Amino acid sequence: MGVLLYCPETEISNRKGKIMKLYSAWYCPFAQRTWITLEHKRIKFEYTEIDPYDKTPFWMNVSRNYGQVPVIEVLDGNEQARRVVDSFRTMEFIDELYSDNKTRIYPIEAKKKAETKYWMDFVSTDIVPYFYRYLKAHKAGEYRNQSQARMINGVNTFTKAMSAEGPFFMGEQFGAIDIALIPFAYRMNLLLAHYRDFQLFDNLQDQTRFRTWYQAAISEPAFINTCVKQTDFEARLIDFYLPYSIGGGQDDVTDI
Numbered sequence: 546m547g548v549l550l551y552c553p554e555t556e557i558s559n560r561k562g563k564i565m566k567l568y569s570a571w572y573c574p575f576a577q578r579t580w581i582t583l584e585h586k587r588i589k590f591e592y593t594e595i596d597p598y599d600k601t602p603f604w605m606n607v608s609r610n611y612g613q614v615p616v617i618e619v620l621d622g623n624e625q626a627r628r629v630v631d632s633f634r635t636m637e638f639i640d641e642l643y644s645d646n647k648t649r650i651y652p653i654e655a656k657k658k659a660e661t662k663y664w665m666d667f668v669s670t671d672i673v674p675y676f677y678r679y680l681k682a683h684k685a686g687e688y689r690n691q692s693q694a695r696m697i698n699g700v701n702t703f704t705k706a707m708s709a710e711g712p713f714f715m716g717e718q719f720g721a722i723d724i725a726l727i728p729f730a731y732r733m734n735l736l737l738a739h740y741r742d743f744q745l746f747d748n749l750q751d752q753t754r755f756r757t758w759y760q761a762a763i764s765e766p767a768f769i770n771t772c773v774k775q776t777d778f779e780a781r782l783i784d785f786y787l788p789y790s791i792g793g794g795q796d797d798v799t800d801i
Contacts, residue, residue, distance in 0.1 A: 577772065584766070587648065672729065676737075
């Protein structure tokens with residue numbers, strides 16, 4: 546069942562009768578990127594919770610045989626559906642479709658946009674896979690130690706590249722790079738402390754800068770609306786990731 550989500554006071558109306566739908570899973574940090582983008586841009590949309598592991602004909606059709614969340618579906622006045630898959634592609638699609646400068650998450654200028662995409666890709670290749678490898682490494686040893694070290698190195702490199710002015714990666718404005726990492730940084734801080742007795746901030750070279758960024762990002766209403774407002778969110782998240790902590794869970798999240 547879809548749930549219509551929007552804030553009437555700040556809503557950006559869907560143009561020309563378009564209906565925006567988000568297919569998501571409450572626990573998924575990849576889908577949370579897209580959800581945060583919709584909330585940040587204050588777009589009226591319909592949220593549909595779905596089990597992406599249940600590969601029904603309906604779901605495979607909606608996801609264009611991708612079989613994963615997020616999926617954005619836009620219906621025009623003729624009920625012709627346009628569907629976009631993948632977190633980064635949906636983020637950019639939404640930002641271009643609703644290009645109000647006050648809520649843009651990608652820079653307009655080409656060089657800055659390319660730099661933004663570089664750091665988003667860096668999150669996907671140098672931080673996220675090693676977080677999952679560390680979480681899934683249930684036995685102590687070289688593999689776990691290497692995964693931890695690569696994850697820390699990735700976060701340190703990311704932090705060094707942050708704007709000195711802050712608080713966000715590119716400066717004062719919350720943007721696509723912040724959205725790319727914060728769902729995972731939140732889980733790193735929560736899950737690794739619980740399952741690996743690992744304190745993320747204590748192991749970084751520039752704890753102050755990363756903590757400033759982290760606190761600013763998790764304080765954004767768009768982030769809060771997509772997770773913290775859910776009942777018992779942290780406890781449910783810990784329970785959901787239990788299989789990962791003992792070596793199970795989804796395998797492709799460790800791929801680079």
